[in-house]
Amino acid sequence: MSAPAPGTRGQTEIAQPAIRIEGITKSFGSGDTRVEVLRGISADIEAGRLTYLVGESGSGKTTLISIIAGILFPDAGRVSLFGTDIYDLSRNDLVRFRLKNIGFIFQQYNLLPTLTAAQNAAVPLIAAGMKRSEAVARGAAVLERLGLGTQANRLPRQLSGGQQQRVAIARALVHEPRLVVCDEPTAALDAASGRRVMELLKDVALGADRAVLIVTHDNRIFSLADRIIGMEDGRITHDGAEAPQEANP
Amino acid sequence: MPWIALRMLTGDRVKYFGLIFGIAFSTLLIGQQATLFTNLMLRAASGVFAVSEADIWVMDPKAQGTDATLALPSTALERVRGVPGVLWAVPHLREAGSVRTSEGALERVSVVGVDDATLVGLPSTIVEGARHDLFRRDAIMVDTVGFGKIFPDATSGAGLELELNDRRALIVGRVDTNPTFTAGVIFYTRYSSALGFVPGTRNRMTFVIAKAAPGEDPREVAKRIEARTGLKARERRDWVWDNIGFIASSTGIPFNFGITVLLGIIVGVAIVGLTFSLFIRDNIKQFGALKAIGVTNGGILKMVLTQSVWIAVLGYGLGAAFTAAFIWGTSGTSQFKGFFLPAEIMAGVAVLVFVMVILTGLFAVRGVLKLEPAEVFR
Numbered sequence: 001m002s003a004p005a006p007g008t009r010g011q012t013e014i015a016q017p018a019i020r021i022e023g024i025t026k027s028f029g030s031g032d033t034r035v036e037v038l039r040g041i042s043a044d045i046e047a048g049r050l051t052y053l054v055g056e057s058g059s060g061k062t063t064l065i066s067i068i069a070g071i072l073f074p075d076a077g078r079v080s081l082f083g084t085d086i087y088d089l090s091r092n093d094l095v096r097f098r099l100k101n102i103g104f105i106f107q108q109y110n111l112l113p114t115l116t117a118a119q120n121a122a123v124p125l126i127a128a129g130m131k132r133s134e135a136v137a138r139g140a141a142v143l144e145r146l147g148l149g150t151q152a153n154r155l156p157r158q159l160s161g162g163q164q165q166r167v168a169i170a171r172a173l174v175h176e177p178r179l180v181v182c183d184e185p186t187a188a189l190d191a192a193s194g195r196r197v198m199e200l201l202k203d204v205a206l207g208a209d210r211a212v213l214i215v216t217h218d219n220r221i222f223s224l225a226d227r228i229i230g231m232e233d234g235r236i237t238h239d240g241a242e243a244p245q246e247a248n249p
Numbered sequence: 250m251p252w253i254a255l256r257m258l259t260g261d262r263v264k265y266f267g268l269i270f271g272i273a274f275s276t277l278l279i280g281q282q283a284t285l286f287t288n289l290m291l292r293a294a295s296g297v298f299a300v301s302e303a304d305i306w307v308m309d310p311k312a313q314g315t316d317a318t319l320a321l322p323s324t325a326l327e328r329v330r331g332v333p334g335v336l337w338a339v340p341h342l343r344e345a346g347s348v349r350t351s352e353g354a355l356e357r358v359s360v361v362g363v364d365d366a367t368l369v370g371l372p373s374t375i376v377e378g379a380r381h382d383l384f385r386r387d388a389i390m391v392d393t394v395g396f397g398k399i400f401p402d403a404t405s406g407a408g409l410e411l412e413l414n415d416r417r418a419l420i421v422g423r424v425d426t427n428p429t430f431t432a433g434v435i436f437y438t439r440y441s442s443a444l445g446f447v448p449g450t451r452n453r454m455t456f457v458i459a460k461a462a463p464g465e466d467p468r469e470v471a472k473r474i475e476a477r478t479g480l481k482a483r484e485r486r487d488w489v490w491d492n493i494g495f496i497a498s499s500t501g502i503p504f505n506f507g508i509t510v511l512l513g514i515i516v517g518v519a520i521v522g523l524t525f526s527l528f529i530r531d532n533i534k535q536f537g538a539l540k541a542i543g544v545t546n547g548g549i550l551k552m553v554l555t556q557s558v559w560i561a562v563l564g565y566g567l568g569a570a571f572t573a574a575f576i577w578g579t580s581g582t583s584q585f586k587g588f589f590l591p592a593e594i595m596a597g598v599a600v601l602v603f604v605m606v607i608l609t610g611l612f613a614v615r616g617v618l619k620l621e622p623a624e625v626f627r
Binding site: 096 | 250252253256257259260261534535537538539540541542543544545548621622623625
């Protein structure tokens, strides 16, 4: 299934597609318990725009974002990120591709509890082999940009939920990835904190050659999106600058 | 990543110290029991170790150990001396006896008769008295541990008398030697005196101990003695192993100690395996996030191996220190006199502990290796 033409919100310049997905299908289980989660999804997602994937639980949005991020193999279809067919890569090359090109922000942050904020932010750089002191300094610099400079040496448990989410954002951005994928980044935050986090993300993560893809059902932040893709039952059912009607109570 | 792995490990203090103390306890259990077993087995041969001058022991063909032999005819001595390659050969007697203590109780003792002329067979370290004192009438020297048993309150033994097999014996000194496996008290006397102290038939010489001539291989000389005399002759180290083998095969000691060592391994595997599994389960989200970010399974394995080696080094080090402290602290007592911590045992325990910890670490990490990174989004 092809997505409808994407909508825009105040964009005068159409960016190049950063993500191209074609005919993605995915099912889990087998026999009587087999569940078809994605039913032939196709879409282009441009760089420079904040794109939301929205839908009810079970609509397939988390599965789709996992496939786009290269952490879940589809049953069929292709995923091209910035011109690279990621599932044509060997497993190790795919891991290296993720490490270099993708930043992750998880719903529960998944920070390492024994590392300071700056050390947590530096994890992708350390994993890539950068000298620890240099990586931590860069992590601290990103935290500074995110307004957490004074908290750089604190452990996650010493930070509020919003601050932890900003550390997670710093970790997702520290290696300057071209794609940032976020899973319900505001789910654990109050409305004000959630909005601040999203504005921050939009400010620092987006660029002419960078894309941000967010899975959310938090309608409090829909107004910040440049494009909203709605999903239902494994299919794209909405694509536009505004949220689908059923998502706005 | 090794640094991150260590920070993850050390950050969870309860599990971190649990792992270290689990390994330390396992090391202590295995190391201490293996050390006690080894030292006990070496006591089976302490009678051989005490005679440092001789490198060949000759005995009845049916002899199995220093305390399990049959007497030889006195002619055996001359026959051994007549074998080419023998530098010297002297008689040696080891027999059981009983002594009446100052409290009137009977104590089982071992009487060792050493060569009258040269005193070959007498331990080299004399704690009290002088070697030539043994030439006095009815003179005996007693080992220090045995002396403490018979005269618990005495500080000096010289001049004390006692009844040895109903005969007067005069203590003229004390010697430092390790207790044997079977006897708690050892009396040394001249061979001719020993014949008087120990009743029996006309054949009472239990061993002929000999020295190979310079340039001769003692083992070859022993074979030659066997061929020419029909007696059993063993090179000193071979005889040590024969004694150890005899005690090991005729007692349940190896089995009992083996069970304890096995328990040490099981306790170690259980504690380390369980704690490691809990640690990894508690951090599964973090490991999943690392996999999603771009850490390969190889990287995760390296992290867990780093954690395993770290806790193995610390846990083993602590356990080895506890073991050394135990052996050091008890080796001065009469029960553990002469016990030492063989480096080979601690090296073996190190290999065992490292293999155990690394295998349990690898076992615990299986879940992470199988974990799909997409799980972190669920």
